[in-house]
Amino acid sequence: MNFTPRFTPHSLVQSTRREFFATTASGLGMAALGAMLTQDGLLHQSHAADIANPLAPKPPHFAGPAKACIFIFMAGAPSHLDLFDDKPVLRQRHGEPLPESMLEKVRFAFIKKDLALLQGSPYKFQKHGECGMELSELLPHLGSVADDLLLVRSLHTDQFNHHPGQLMMQCGRGSFGLPTMGAWLTYGLGSESQNLPGYVVLTSGRGSSGGTTLWQSGFLPSTYAGVLFRNQGEPVLNLTNPPGLPLELQRQGLDTLRQANLQRYAEVHDPEIASRIASYELAYRMQTAAPELIDLSNETQATCEAYGLDREEPKDFSGRGKQGDTYRSFATNCLLARRMVERGVRFINIIYASWDHHSNIPKELPYNTACVDQPIAALITDLKQRGLLDSTMVVWGTEFGRTPLGENRSGQREVGTGRDHHPYSFSMLMAGGGLKTGMTYGATDEIGWSVTEKPVHVNDLHATMLHLFGMDHLKLTHRFQGRDFRLTDIGGKLIPEWIA
Numbered sequence: 001m002n003f004t005p006r007f008t009p010h011s012l013v014q015s016t017r018r019e020f021f022a023t024t025a026s027g028l029g030m031a032a033l034g035a036m037l038t039q040d041g042l043l044h045q046s047h048a049a050d051i052a053n054p055l056a057p058k059p060p061h062f063a064g065p066a067k068a069c070i071f072i073f074m075a076g077a078p079s080h081l082d083l084f085d086d087k088p089v090l091r092q093r094h095g096e097p098l099p100e101s102m103l104e105k106v107r108f109a110f111i112k113k114d115l116a117l118l119q120g121s122p123y124k125f126q127k128h129g130e131c132g133m134e135l136s137e138l139l140p141h142l143g144s145v146a147d148d149l150l151l152v153r154s155l156h157t158d159q160f161n162h163h164p165g166q167l168m169m170q171c172g173r174g175s176f177g178l179p180t181m182g183a184w185l186t187y188g189l190g191s192e193s194q195n196l197p198g199y200v201v202l203t204s205g206r207g208s209s210g211g212t213t214l215w216q217s218g219f220l221p222s223t224y225a226g227v228l229f230r231n232q233g234e235p236v237l238n239l240t241n242p243p244g245l246p247l248e249l250q251r252q253g254l255d256t257l258r259q260a261n262l263q264r265y266a267e268v269h270d271p272e273i274a275s276r277i278a279s280y281e282l283a284y285r286m287q288t289a290a291p292e293l294i295d296l297s298n299e300t301q302a303t304c305e306a307y308g309l310d311r312e313e314p315k316d317f318s319g320r321g322k323q324g325d326t327y328r329s330f331a332t333n334c335l336l337a338r339r340m341v342e343r344g345v346r347f348i349n350i351i352y353a354s355w356d357h358h359s360n361i362p363k364e365l366p367y368n369t370a371c372v373d374q375p376i377a378a379l380i381t382d383l384k385q386r387g388l389l390d391s392t393m394v395v396w397g398t399e400f401g402r403t404p405l406g407e408n409r410s411g412q413r414e415v416g417t418g419r420d421h422h423p424y425s426f427s428m429l430m431a432g433g434g435l436k437t438g439m440t441y442g443a444t445d446e447i448g449w450s451v452t453e454k455p456v457h458v459n460d461l462h463a464t465m466l467h468l469f470g471m472d473h474l475k476l477t478h479r480f481q482g483r484d485f486r487l488t489d490i491g492g493k494l495i496p497e498w499i500a
Helices: 017-022 028-039 045-052 088-092 140-144 162-171 181-189 211-215 247-268 271-294 301-307 326-342 361-385 458-468
Strands: 068-075 125-128 133-136 150-156 199-205 227-229 347-353 392-397 401-406 419-422 426-431 439-441 451-453 478-480 483-485
Touching (some): 068 361, 125 140, 133 140, 140 361, 150 451, 162 211, 181 199, 181 347, 181 458, 199 211, 199 326, 211 347, 247 271, 271 326, 326 347, 326 361, 392 458, 401 426
Parallel strands (some): 068 347, 199 227, 199 347
Antiparallel strands (some): 401 419, 478 483
16 A cells, blocks of 8 residues: 555644634744744754644545534444334244354354344334434434434444444454544544544443543544543543642643653654643643533523433433433533534544343333433434534444344343344444435345345445545555554445435
């Protein structure tokens, strides 16, 4: 593969004159020091640009409609058969075994395949909107915005366990140490936000299997890693000053650190030093911007009700998807995501765990869907009403699907109450950002086992997402250890049918 640089050094800083004087990261003090070091031959002009603002907006490869992405990651893998892909034949064949020929070379995480039985969905499906999109009765609010959705029923992946599968969806390959899609987007495009990170992570429910690896920068500079926000209390841990530290003293300390780091950068040109300088300055500005972001007091009561901030949670529920006040937490994260888009944040990853329903689907799946259905529909409606949906891509994603077979890890020949991991087919929802909507794409066989029409690999999904941001997935590369890496690894093809 030929190495194609993403951008020239001179394109790293795109600040306007007003932004230049107004922001600390590209302000007079840093510019003056950088100029002196450059004049003395200690700092190359292109490296001075690197330090000024590594997250400054950068031009795309070509014009694309998407400017921001809200990726809502349902960690643990929701059952596509109970939510998005109705299978009447599976329902009719409930309790039957599969032919041995279909199971011969199949791997399961827990199912004892010689005793496994088919399990139909107990939930009814109905058509929604002018497009007639079929969704489960568990998703009535999303059904109300069906004409704004693209439902993809033909995804497949290479991984069948959670952590590798989550890395695959976030990083394009199920391996450690790789940048996530949020890191790639901010690396390629920078961020419009001056006072917030370009890549923000919000979590609800229990922790995901992938943990912090799901928002890492990998071999890219740490500037491009996701920043974990909380939706109450201190937005970012250790962001506020300790009691008794005057703002002026903090500023003096940062200036001293910056000068020391710049001098070291002039010697070794380590991009992590530039990342450290930018992170310190961004944290300084975030001390004002982050608390304002999570202050919802200026949101109308109608908006808060639409998102469902004050919904009552089911009493005495203790399933996989609950941790604290989960309904409010997830709804708040969706509202915060809209506020972040308004403030120029490039990529927001909302992670909700867990959907790992190896058992107890009748009790736990309705809880999880009730948690997310209303806030996501409200987010799409809110973005549309504010004129932001055309430029904001909203994605409901997960790592893989769930088996048409009931879980039977006990080794008994009986229909279970859960489903095992299933990489051969699963579904996703998308909206906005230049996507064609009111459309269902792809299909699976009569029991939801494998893709029969228009297969979509995870790398194809990423290639198409990047295209809508104006990025050629073959050109968004970074050389590391003698090889050119990209989000789509060695695969990925554009899906033109998705593009409006």
